[in-house]
Amino acid sequence: MVLNATSDQESGNWPPVDISVQGLAVSFGQARYALTGVDLSVRRGEFVALIGASGCGKTTLLNVIAGLVPAAAGTVTVGGAPPAAGRADICYVLARDALLPWRTVTGNVEYGLELSGIGREERARKAASYIEKVGLLAARDLYPSRLSQGMRQRVSLARAFAVGRSLYLMDEPFSALDSQTKLVLHDHLLGLWESSGTTVVFVTHDIGEAITLADRVLVMSKMGTGVVDEIRVDLARPRSAEALQADAHYHDLYRRTWMSLKASAQ
Amino acid sequence: MTNIANSEANLGAAVRSSGGRSILVARALFLAAILATWQGAVAAGLASAAFISTPAGVAQSLWHLFKHGEVLPDLGTTVLEIVIAFALSVVFGIATAVVLDRNDWLNRIVSPFLTAFNSMPRIALGPLFVLWFGIGIASKVVLAFSLGYFIMLLSTLGGLKNVDRDLLLMSRLFGASELRLFRHVRFPWALPSIFAGLKLTLIYCSAGAVIGEMIAAKSGLGVLLQSFSGRFDVAGVLALILIVALLVMALTSLLDLAERRLLEWTKGSTDVP
Numbered sequence: 079m080v081l082n083a084t085s086d087q088e089s090g091n092w093p094p095v096d097i098s099v100q101g102l103a104v105s106f107g108q109a110r111y112a113l114t115g116v117d118l119s120v121r122r123g124e125f126v127a128l129i130g131a132s133g134c135g136k137t138t139l140l141n142v143i144a145g146l147v148p149a150a151a152g153t154v155t156v157g158g159a160p161p162a163a164g165r166a167d168i169c170y171v172l173a174r175d176a177l178l179p180w181r182t183v184t185g186n187v188e189y190g191l192e193l194s195g196i197g198r199e200e201r202a203r204k205a206a207s208y209i210e211k212v213g214l215l216a217a218r219d220l221y222p223s224r225l226s227q228g229m230r231q232r233v234s235l236a237r238a239f240a241v242g243r244s245l246y247l248m249d250e251p252f253s254a255l256d257s258q259t260k261l262v263l264h265d266h267l268l269g270l271w272e273s274s275g276t277t278v279v280f281v282t283h284d285i286g287e288a289i290t291l292a293d294r295v296l297v298m299s300k301m302g303t304g305v306v307d308e309i310r311v312d313l314a315r316p317r318s319a320e321a322l323q324a325d326a327h328y329h330d331l332y333r334r335t336w337m338s339l340k341a342s343a344q
Numbered sequence: 345m346t347n348i349a350n351s352e353a354n355l356g357a358a359v360r361s362s363g364g365r366s367i368l369v370a371r372a373l374f375l376a377a378i379l380a381t382w383q384g385a386v387a388a389g390l391a392s393a394a395f396i397s398t399p400a401g402v403a404q405s406l407w408h409l410f411k412h413g414e415v416l417p418d419l420g421t422t423v424l425e426i427v428i429a430f431a432l433s434v435v436f437g438i439a440t441a442v443v444l445d446r447n448d449w450l451n452r453i454v455s456p457f458l459t460a461f462n463s464m465p466r467i468a469l470g471p472l473f474v475l476w477f478g479i480g481i482a483s484k485v486v487l488a489f490s491l492g493y494f495i496m497l498l499s500t501l502g503g504l505k506n507v508d509r510d511l512l513l514m515s516r517l518f519g520a521s522e523l524r525l526f527r528h529v530r531f532p533w534a535l536p537s538i539f540a541g542l543k544l545t546l547i548y549c550s551a552g553a554v555i556g557e558m559i560a561a562k563s564g565l566g567v568l569l570q571s572f573s574g575r576f577d578v579a580g581v582l583a584l585i586l587i588v589a590l591l592v593m594a595l596t597s598l599l600d601l602a603e604r605r606l607l608e609w610t611k612g613s614t615d616v617p
Contacts, residue, residue, distance in 0.1 A: 144517070164519045176514035180532045180609040189528070193518040221609045241518070 093122040096245060096277045097143060102152035102304070104138055111150070112138050116304030118296070122244075125271060125278045127288035128305075129335070130298030131343045136281045137249050139298075143279065144170050144247050156245065166194070169243040173250045175234040177222040183209060183233050184218045190237045208236040212266050228259035232266055239270040246271075246278045252287065264290050264319035272316055285335045289328060290319050295335055300343045307338040397579040405583035419587065421564040425481050425553040426546075426591075429488030433545050436489075437496025438538065444497075445504040445530070462494040466552070470559045479560045488552030492545040499544070503537025504530055536610060539603045543596055550592050 099118040105111045113135045120126050128136045141147040142154055145161035145168075154161055156168065169190075177186045187205040196204070209218050212232040222230055231251060238246065252260050268291065271278055282288050288295045289311055297307040311331060313322065322328045379399040385391045386398050393401065409415040444451040470487050477483035511529050520528065557566020565584050572580035 164516055166519060168517075170514075170517040172510055172514055174510050176508075176510040178511060178528070178532070180535075189515075190518050193515065193520050193524065221611075223609065223611070 093124075095119050096122040096124070096157055097279065098153070098155050099139070099143070100153050102139070102142060102154060103150045104135070104142060104147060105150045111302065113142075113302045113304065116152070118305060120277060120279060122277055123275050124294065125280065125292045127280045127282060127292035127295045128298060129282055129285065129288050129295060129339060131300045131339070132283065134298045134300050134342075135302045135304075136298050139304075140247050140249055140279060140281050144168060146170075167244045169238050169241060169246050171234060171238050171246065171248040171251050173253060175222075175227075175230040175251075177230055177233055179222050182219050182221055183214055183225070186222065186233050187237045187240055190241045194241050196241075204240050205236075208240040208270075209233075211239075211270060212236045226259075228255055228263060231255065231263055235263070235266060235270060239274060242274065242276075244276055246276055248278065248280045250282050253282070253284070260284075260287065261319040261323075267291065268315075268317055268319070285332055285339065289313070289331050289335060290317065290322055295331075297335065297338045297342050306342050309335050309338065393578075394576070395578065397582055401579035402582045402586065405577070405579040406586070409580075409583060409587075415565075415568070415587070418563050418565050418568050419591075421481060421561075422550075422553055422557065422566070422588070423591065425484045425488060425556070425564070426550045426595075428481075429485045429492055429549045429553060430546055432485070432489050433492030433496045433549060434542065437493050437541070437545070438500050440493075440497050441500035441504060442526075444501055458494065458497070461490075462498070466490045467555055470556055473556070474560045479562055481564075484553045484556035484561065484564070484566075487556040488549040491548040491552045495545045495548055496538075496541045499537045499541030500534055503534030507533045536607055539599065539607065542599050546595055546599070547592060550588060554588055 097118065097120040099116055102113060102116040102118075103111050104113040116135075116139060118139070128139065130136045138147060142149055143156055143161055145163040145165065156165075159165075161168075178189060181189060184202075184205050187209055188201045191201040191204055206215075206218070209215055212235055214229060214232055214236070217225065217229060222233070225233070234251065252263050255263060264287065271291075278291075280288070280291060285295075289309075292311055295309040295311060296305045297309070298304060299306045309331060313325070313328060313331070382396070383399050386393045386396065444454070466487060469490070470483075473483040473486050473490075477486050507530050511533070512525060515525055515529055553564070554566045554569070557564035558570050559566075561567050565588060569581060569584050572584065
């Protein structure tokens with residue numbers, strides 16, 4: 079029985095590993111390593127949050143996975159292949175919304191689809207459906223200069239999820255928002271992710287955000303040696319960012335993560 | 345949200361249309377005041393009509409120039425020179441800017457030479473251009489082009505150089521090719537600078553063409569200008585300058601029309617005081 083359970087875990091029942099990072103080192107110039115000996119594995123369909131003090135290399139790690147920064151040592155595979163920028167199965171969401179100012183909301187959501195080679199009709203249909211999902215139907219013909227920060231980030235999320243890729247890498251996409259708007263955006267992101275079944279690696283310095291969104295929160299060392307602690311977030315899904323604010327277990331996890339983050343910075 | 349946006353837009357439109365008529369009236373009054381002061385100063389003996397002419401005198405000269413269509417061949421020559429020089433400046437200026445933007449190595453080699461050539465007083469080169477390219481329209485086109493090309497090149501290059509890096513990165517991560525990056529990010533980003541360049545280029549091309557004609561030419565408004573000033577016909581000189589100004593304004597308003605359509609997105613929701 080016990081043996082069976084173990085072999086079950088190791089073979090069939092768990093989804094396969096989507097991202098595998100082993101012994102990764104990254105250097106900017108020769109003087110010092112930004113990251114050394116970093117290990118990470120993320121399973122398919124998992125939502126993982128990376129947190130850590132600023133300068134701990136969390137964005138660098140994300141950029142290695144995205145193929146934007148080369149590894150100096152170690153192996154990195156994403157979906158079984160080495161990382162490369164512009165791969166057709168990866169979508170990277172930047173900290174800034176990066177909307178094209180000369181395109182309307184619809185035009186911006188269609189942009190990602192256009193670059194992915196989707197035909198005109200399907201583009202229009204998908205864009206409309208994702209604009210509706212983030213609650214921006216009424217604003218679909220407006221230019222970005224007329225939108226609030228929160229609305230702009232919602233357009234950015236719609237653009238990202240409309241292309242339907244299997245891995246989403248997000249680099250603090252909500253860091254410029256106020257805490258109320260953040261909660262709204264968390265619900266939009268959870269909604270988009272839960273209906274898509276994709277893998278997400280989400281970089282943030284906001285503990286509440288990490289716990290609200292992720293299945294696992296990985297705490298990174300300030301020394302650039304990678305993941306030092308892991309907090310499993312066993313909050314039921316579907317989650318509501320607002321309801322979690324009054325959830326005792328959420329606050330337990332928050333406290334635990336905060337202690338871990340504090341320890342990692344020393 | 346849209347209601348707010350719509351009512352904002354309507355408010356703006358309402359202000360513009362009701363303000364439109366009063367602005368036109370104010371402009372007419374302003375023009376009338378200038379002309380009245382001018383005419384009045386001469387009538388009161390404060391200034392001599394021999395030096396500054398009068399509005400009536402300029403109007404009369406304009407009438408004479410157009411009455412039998414005498415000015416039309418010269419006007420045609422000048423317009424042709426301006427249009428050719430403007431088109432060449434725009435095409436070659438933008439093309440050079442695109443090449444230099446994508447090729448930093450080349451840019452670093454040629455940029456001091458471009459600065460040096462652009463620092464030369466091109467008007468002073470006018471007589472040389474006549475020597476090299478003859479007294480036909482070629483020498484005027486070259487003079488006007490030598491002014492317009494650099495304006496177009498520098499304004500386009502400035503726009504291309506400061507493109508938002510995040511927009512490029514985002515597009516590249518979505519899989520955009522270099523060609524698409526240019527079409528969807530670099531070029532639209534540079535478009536406001538390009539339009540600013542187009543308007544300046546038009547002004548400098550027309551100045552280059554007229555001044556070139558004044559140096560040596562067979563026909564053109566510049567030739568007429570030279571002969572009128574030789575005869576101390578102040579009204580005639582002012583009438584010709586007015587023709588050039590109206591011509592440039594008419595062409596600029598065409599550019600404004602295109603700009604309003606293409607750069608609709610630059611209008612933000614908040615006006616900075």
